[in-house]
Amino acid sequence: MTGTLDSPQLGHRSGRTLVGFVVLSVLTAGLLSAEFVPRVVDDEGRFLLWVLNGFAGVVLFSVLLAPVFGVTYGLWNGGPVLAAAVPTVPVLVGHMIAAQPVATADLSFALAGGGAAAVVGAVQTVRLSDGDGRAVRASLVGLAIAIATTVMAGVFLWRLLVTAGPHVTVGLWSTGALLALTLGGLAVFAVVAGPRE
Amino acid sequence: MEDDSETVAFTRRQLLASVGSGAAAGVIGSAVLAETPDSPPADGPGPSIDRQADGISESEYPYAVWQYHYNTDEPDDIGVASPINVVFPLEDATFGEFTATFERAGWTDAPLEYTLWAWDRDGERYRRPHWSSAESYFGLGGRLHVRVWQFEGTASVQAHVDSAVTPNHTVTSYFDAQVAVGELFEQAGWTVDGTLDLENATPPDHDGHASVIRR
Numbered sequence: 044m045t046g047t048l049d050s051p052q053l054g055h056r057s058g059r060t061l062v063g064f065v066v067l068s069v070l071t072a073g074l075l076s077a078e079f080v081p082r083v084v085d086d087e088g089r090f091l092l093w094v095l096n097g098f099a100g101v102v103l104f105s106v107l108l109a110p111v112f113g114v115t116y117g118l119w120n121g122g123p124v125l126a127a128a129v130p131t132v133p134v135l136v137g138h139m140i141a142a143q144p145v146a147t148a149d150l151s152f153a154l155a156g157g158g159a160a161a162v163v164g165a166v167q168t169v170r171l172s173d174g175d176g177r178a179v180r181a182s183l184v185g186l187a188i189a190i191a192t193t194v195m196a197g198v199f200l201w202r203l204l205v206t207a208g209p210h211v212t213v214g215l216w217s218t219g220a221l222l223a224l225t226l227g228g229l230a231v232f233a234v235v236a237g238p239r240e
Numbered sequence: 241m242e243d244d245s246e247t248v249a250f251t252r253r254q255l256l257a258s259v260g261s262g263a264a265a266g267v268i269g270s271a272v273l274a275e276t277p278d279s280p281p282a283d284g285p286g287p288s289i290d291r292q293a294d295g296i297s298e299s300e301y302p303y304a305v306w307q308y309h310y311n312t313d314e315p316d317d318i319g320v321a322s323p324i325n326v327v328f329p330l331e332d333a334t335f336g337e338f339t340a341t342f343e344r345a346g347w348t349d350a351p352l353e354y355t356l357w358a359w360d361r362d363g364e365r366y367r368r369p370h371w372s373s374a375e376s377y378f379g380l381g382g383r384l385h386v387r388v389w390q391f392e393g394t395a396s397v398q399a400h401v402d403s404a405v406t407p408n409h410t411v412t413s414y415f416d417a418q419v420a421v422g423e424l425f426e427q428a429g430w431t432v433d434g435t436l437d438l439e440n441a442t443p444p445d446h447d448g449h450a451s452v453i454r455r
Contacts, residue, residue: 074352081355086368089317089357093310096354103352104407107380137377141348146273147376148383180250187262194266199273207375208281210416213404214381 051178052185054122055171063116063125070105070112070133077102078140106133110156110221114163121171121178123164123185127192130156148207148214151199155221158192161185162228169236182236186229193225277375278345279384280423286415286445292320293441293448302392303327303450304358305438308366318366321356322411323440325418326386326397326451333430333455335371335390341428342373342386349373351385354409358389358396380405384417397421414446422451430455 047053054060077099084091109130117126134153165185172178200218203211295305304324311319328338343349351374357366369387376383382404389396399417402409422432433452441448 078352086357086366089310092355096310099352099354100408103378103380103405103409106378107405107407134378137352140352141350141377143346143348143377144273145275145277145346146270147277148381149376149378150273152380176250180254183250183254183258186255187258187265190259190262191265191269194263195269195273198266198270199276202276206276206279208279208384208416208420210382210384210401210412211279211375212382213406217381217404 051168051172051175051181052122052124054116054120054125055168055178056120059116059120060122060125063120063122063129066112066116067125067129067132070102070109070129071136073098073102073105074133074136106137109133109153110159113156113160114224117160117162117164117167119167121164121168121182123161123168123182123188126164127157127161127185127188130160131192146199146202148203148211148218151196151203152214152218152221154192154199155196155218155225158189158196158225159221159228161189161192162225162232165189166228166232166235169232179236182232186232189225189229193222197222275346277347278424278427279375280420280427282413282416282419286413286419287447289441289443289445289447291441292443293439295320295323295440296438298359299361301327301436301438302361302394303436303438304360304389304391304396305440306358307387307398308357308359309354316366318357322398322400323414323442323446323448324358324396324398324438324450325414325440325446326399326421326453327436328395328397328453330394331454335395337455338395339371339373339388341425341430344428345424347373347375347384348377351377351379351383353385353387356387356398358387358391358398360389360391362392374402378405379409382412384420385409386417386421411444413444414442416445418446418451422453425453 048057048060113129165182168182309321370390371388374385401413435449
């Protein structure tokens, strides 16, 4: 396990990487619990279902904040792959439960959050690398993830601006803000890690 | 800056490969998910309603009148939450054809949602929704969302617009969602055939009349 945690794609310090995994695991486990536990409660279990409604609310708000968690993790410990996973994996799991193969505002938001977290993680991986070639090359994986997620989030956002109703305006603005953060991060990455010859 | 060369750990070629593979993956991912959920907008602001009405008796029609939530101040720990605002007699359509209309619009039939109830006059008990749908699973930035009960061969729909999760979903409009559902079904060839007065007016913008939609 220590070997896995030592990968610079996941984080600079293994103790902090473990914290990142715990955050991702708690988010995902919380989501699965909010989805599946109410299914085994009887219609008459009103108090318990009310408590579970509250739990679902906490899960929803946590998933909304996941881009903040991912970016914070990237700043704290590099690890662009794990940083990107924190905002994206819970929403991808939700999409799988929903069996919804379309570009939703949720997906656009999560991918934009994943891109922002990946590029912040990539920049920090370079800064924390102390010249370690393995770590700096790991930042290239983060760069690729940041570009892939940003392209998808940007395309989805563009389509949603045309098709979605005014009720998702908050979500679309939030997605746009995350995309702007990612573009700023890419500029910083170019300065910090650009090849010098 | 003399030691710059020591921090160089990848070449320009590797950098371009990273950028190129990321861009290619992004383009492929965008092409795979080419559709967005159909979300018809409402024409304008609905009526301004400042007081919740009493509603007609739940035994009047085969449709539900209210959606209920857990409330310890009420008998059976259950109280009125929100109005049923769209009903489907389903004389010439099946429940499966009804649900397929939402699914064809790109909505999910398994949204993450709070548990609520409606009164089943036939079974004389409160029931959780038989079916639900929304534009997206979480609706983090807002969404259209419906809960549906299938009573006596009909469908009773509670349609609403959920706010962004800040920090919870709250209802921002019943009217806009009622119009959107009507539009969605008209696009699919169904007909909005007037309204039924369920006397369940509810703030901020439901006037107590449910849309009646037939195929």
